[in-house]
Amino acid sequence: MGKTNLTPNSCGGCRQLFKTKRGLANHAASCPGNVLGKSITAITQQQSTGDNDLADWGSPMTMAIGLYEILKKTKISRSQIDDVLEYINVNIIEAIDPDAPTLPSQYLIKQAVDKRAKLDFTRYDACENGCALYTDNDSEALCEHCKAPRYRSHSLAPVSFVDILSIRSVISAKLYNDKTRQQLMYRHERVNTSGNMLDIFDGAAHEDLVNRGKFQSKYDVAIGLSIDGFLPLDRSGFQATMVNMVIFSIDPVQRTGLTMLLLCSVVQYKLRNMIQLMIIPGRHKSKVLDSFLQPVFTKLLQLVKAGMEVKLINDETIKPKVYLLLFGGDIPAVVDLINHSGHMSYHGCLRYWKRLLWLRTETDYLYQG
Known part of the structure; x- marks a missing residue:
């Protein structure tokens, strides 16, 4: 069969003829x-x-x-x-x-x-300097740490705020879709017979939860959280802290793009598998990091105990739960998470002023408190 010959002003989609190129261009777009x-x-x-x-x-x-x-x-x-x-x-x-x-x-x-695609965010007032999040007391008009005003002059509009993404909405969206729901079946279906630790599900945290009766449904999801600070603008007094979520229930090959995971290797997660829950803005490091994390853990505790209901495309209703296996970050971030004054400090704990002593063992150095 020979090829159809088109005039210079013929549409390639419907073969309609036009007198001018302008007419063809206007038609071709739609x-x-x-x-x-x-x-x-x-x-x-x-x-x-x-x-x-x-x-x-x-x-x-x-x-x-x-x-x-x-x-x-x-x-x-x-x-x-x-x-x-x-x-x-x-x-x-x-x-x-x-x-x-x-x-x-x-x-x-x-x-x-x-x-x-519906993702839910909850907005909270925050100190403009990044000291803390206002979660309980609506009448608190000044930051107790830096005395910065909570509201703008002559209004109840907050000077600064933080939007926190709902973990429930992210997980339910992935379970709602056929393809991503199948991806989340990796944890339930995987079998490791090698005797080696190949993934986080071979570790003690997951094993302990399973032994305590968790992960009873094949739709239950395992996640990890991480925290990291960064400077979005060079040579400025503004800094920010990200809280990210990774879904571990996805196969490591799809999760990270690696064909093999090795101990002590640097694992880079695919961008679409890094879910940003919030960005904490401010002019200095948070004074009360726990206040920003409290809403996340409150909602996560509900997902652990009561779970959630997800109605699928075929009208089937499932009731999965979500479990946290890991919360980490780099050394400065972990220091803030555990209320430590610093990994080089003798008086490490911020809550109890007690000098910590180095102990030398056969294999390592340990703190004694």
Whole structure:
């Protein structure tokens, strides 16, 4: 079969002819055939690179969600999106297999997108210098550490605030989707017969929780938290502290991109698997780090004890729980977490002023308090 010859002003998507290049350009931006071609190319790239972490290409709804999100990026109208969906259903799906399920309507797709992508944040007032978070006392108008005002002049609007991402909303979104829910089955399905410690689930923390009756459901999720400070602006008095979450229930190969995990190796997590729960802003290091972490641990305790209900796409309801296996960071961050004055200090504990003594053992140095 010979190739179809196109005039210079023919649309490559629908073969429509135009008198001028300007007319062709105006039409090509919204032509369903052209938009579909670009979408298929983008979907193919996402499948090969793994960029679309939430897509399950075997499901009509999740396929439609992936296509819908790509179409939205093209800035075309709602009616044009309907044209593309109808074009696929009539000219591709039904033409190949009349009995195959077609793509749902744009209304149903948007409902699924909103339900899947909804992430909840809770906003808390904070000291503008980063001293502490206001969580309990609404009448407290000054920071007890630096005396900075909590509210702006002549209003109850806070001078500074921190938005904390809900762990529940993140986990439920991943469990709601078919593909990411299957990824979270790694912890339940893995079997280590090598006798070596290959992952965090071979450690004592996970083993202890299992022995105490935790992780009874295959949908239960294991997470880790980390904290790290950074300077977002060079040569400025402003600094920030990030609190990140990693989901350990994902296979290490997908979690980190490494094909093998070695002890003492530097593990770099994939960006899409690093979930930022909050950023603590301020002009100096937090005076009461616990105040910022309190809302996170309060919600996490609820997820440990009561769990949560997640209604899946097929209307099945599951009740998973979330367990924390690790909370860490670099040395300065861990020092703040355990209320230590510093790893070089003789009087290490900030709460009890007692000199710590070095003890030399056969294998190491130890603190005696």
